[in-house]
Amino acid sequence: MPVARPRQPVLSRQRIVEVATAILDKEGLDALSTRRLAQELGVRAPSLYNHFATKDAILDAVADAIIAQVDLRMFGKGEWAVALTEWARTYRRALAAHPNAVPFLAHGPALRPAALALADAVYGALVEAGWPPSYATRIGAAMRYFVAGSSLGSFALGFPDDPSVYAQRYPNLRDAHRLRGRHRQVDDGAFELGLATLVRGFETLYAQVVDAR
Amino acid sequence: MPVARPRQPVLSRQRIVEVATAILDKEGLDALSTRRLAQELGVRAPSLYNHFATKDAILDAVADAIIAQVDLRMFGKGEWAVALTEWARTYRRALAAHPNAVPFLAHGPALRPAALALADAVYGALVEAGWPPSYATRIGAAMRYFVAGSSLGSFALGFPDDPSVYAQRYPNLRDAHRLRGRHRQVDDGAFELGLATLVRGFETLYAQVVDAR
DNA sequence: GTCTATATGATGATAGAC
DNA sequence: GTCTATCATCATATAGAC
Numbered sequence: 001m002p003v004a005r006p007r008q009p010v011l012s013r014q015r016i017v018e019v020a021t022a023i024l025d026k027e028g029l030d031a032l033s034t035r036r037l038a039q040e041l042g043v044r045a046p047s048l049y050n051h052f053a054t055k056d057a058i059l060d061a062v063a064d065a066i067i068a069q070v071d072l073r074m075f076g077k078g079e080w081a082v083a084l085t086e087w088a089r090t091y092r093r094a095l096a097a098h099p100n101a102v103p104f105l106a107h108g109p110a111l112r113p114a115a116l117a118l119a120d121a122v123y124g125a126l127v128e129a130g131w132p133p134s135y136a137t138r139i140g141a142a143m144r145y146f147v148a149g150s151s152l153g154s155f156a157l158g159f160p161d162d163p164s165v166y167a168q169r170y171p172n173l174r175d176a177h178r179l180r181g182r183h184r185q186v187d188d189g190a191f192e193l194g195l196a197t198l199v200r201g202f203e204t205l206y207a208q209v210v211d212a213r
Numbered sequence: 214m215p216v217a218r219p220r221q222p223v224l225s226r227q228r229i230v231e232v233a234t235a236i237l238d239k240e241g242l243d244a245l246s247t248r249r250l251a252q253e254l255g256v257r258a259p260s261l262y263n264h265f266a267t268k269d270a271i272l273d274a275v276a277d278a279i280i281a282q283v284d285l286r287m288f289g290k291g292e293w294a295v296a297l298t299e300w301a302r303t304y305r306r307a308l309a310a311h312p313n314a315v316p317f318l319a320h321g322p323a324l325r326p327a328a329l330a331l332a333d334a335v336y337g338a339l340v341e342a343g344w345p346p347s348y349a350t351r352i353g354a355a356m357r358y359f360v361a362g363s364s365l366g367s368f369a370l371g372f373p374d375d376p377s378v379y380a381q382r383y384p385n386l387r388d389a390h391r392l393r394g395r396h397r398q399v400d401d402g403a404f405e406l407g408l409a410t411l412v413r414g415f416e417t418l419y420a421q422v423v424d425a426r
Numbered sequence: 427g428t429c430t431a432t433a434t435g436a437t438g439a440t441a442g443a444c
Numbered sequence: 445g446t447c448t449a450t451c452a453t454c455a456t457a458t459a460g461a462c
Contacts, residue, residue, distance in 0.1 A: 010445090034439085045439085046439080046447075046448090049439075049440085102365075106366055117383065119383070127385065137403070138402050139406070140368075141403030145362035145403065145404070146359045149358035149365075150355075158321010158323065159332075165329070173336065175346070187354065190358065194351075196414075197415065201410030201414045246455065246456085247457085248456095257429065258456085259429075259457075260427070262457070262458085264427090268457095
């Protein structure tokens with residue numbers, strides 16, 4: 001029996017990356033197997049190897065496609081502190097849309113082009129603004145720590161909504177069962193509070209380190 | 214042939230948790246299978262099920278054992294800002310010793326006793342110091358974001374040490390290949406800078422929100 | 427409380443047909 | 445460039461002997 005072979009390729013690197021991202025988002029890294037991915041693409045697993053050498057190469061492409069969503073156009077115009085704030089928000093938006101990928105993404109840019117371009121833009125903007133290199137590095141790292149941590153998963157949703165969990169044993173948390181109901185407010189509020197605090201602190205430091213030079 | 218059965222139990226929940234943590238740290242979550250765990254314990258995989266109902270229960274116990282390492286005794290004595298700073302350092306020390314567990318830990322306390330005790334202590338200390346509940350929640354969440362993000366993995370080690378990666382294409386990163394050599398300084402420096410900035414900012418906010426009340 | 431044996435099914439990757 | 449077929453390996457979990 002002849003094997004049906006489509007005249008037009010049904011696979012492409014882009015389509016594979018899109019579907020892989022969707023599986024990763026919906027069901028986590030464990031669900032992302034080559035068979036499962038192929039099934040959702042309407043092909044069999046071995047076909048994937050015509051487009052990527054290994055499964056890890058697929059994951060790398062997923063990671064870089066996520067980072068490529070981060071807008072970097074705010075750098076190079078206007079105040080560095082304003083740009084840093086806007087960038088942190090886009091960065092968080094991109095990561096928080098794919099929380100299962102955050103542990104992987106947080107391991108750094110490696111050889112991924114979009115991740116390297118991101119680091120280049122942030123660091124470049126800080127140095128251009130007058131920050132000494134050692135400060136620019138540490139500010140960039142601290143911002144990434146905060147954004148990655150806030151994208152790993154909801155703080156508020158980590159608390160059980162059963163009040164009896166807290167009664168007696170954890171008296172200060174007696175209202176924690178209500179966190180789930182307003183998790184968005186809590187998580188967004190914590191992010192914005194931390195972001196504003198960090199950027200305002202860096203502005204104060206800037207006055208001492210750069211302006212006073 | 215009779216089955217050799219030791220007079221003293223060779224397994225215990227504590228020993229299982231210790232060895233599971235060691236495997237998780239050395240080789241990651243993927244390497245932590247029941248067979249592998251049993252092998253390192255000198256038994257066969259099914260024996261583990263006499264001590265834990267499922268593999269997930271083992272993971273939960275590992276997670277709580279890590280959080281149990283976080284010292285909480287600084288709360289309730291002295292200034293809240295000093296306690297918060299010391300706590301963040303212990304917290305990071307505990308998490309950074311087990312980076313492969315951070316994504317799991319960051320999902321919140323769930324029903325794990327040590328994690329609930331930690332949340333109870335931090336939140337309680339802030340409220341006791343006079344912070345309104347909504348601020349205490351957001352400060353606690355922001356701190357966890359920062360600590361978790363800084364424990365996921367090294368910032369500095371994420372950059373390849375091959376200078377040719379950056380040449381031409383990422384001019385601002387032309388010195389990034391040197392980050393690996395001093396990754397400890399960079400990561401610790403970024404953490405301490407971010408921590409000091411956050412706590413100092415919260416102190417300023419405290420003067421506005423609580424003292425001015 | 428640990429053992430042997432086994433059920434049951436998934437995994438990443440390759441060879442070679444078409 | 446996708447297919448079938450298959451390899452070698454791994455997984456979590458249960459039943460019942462001792």
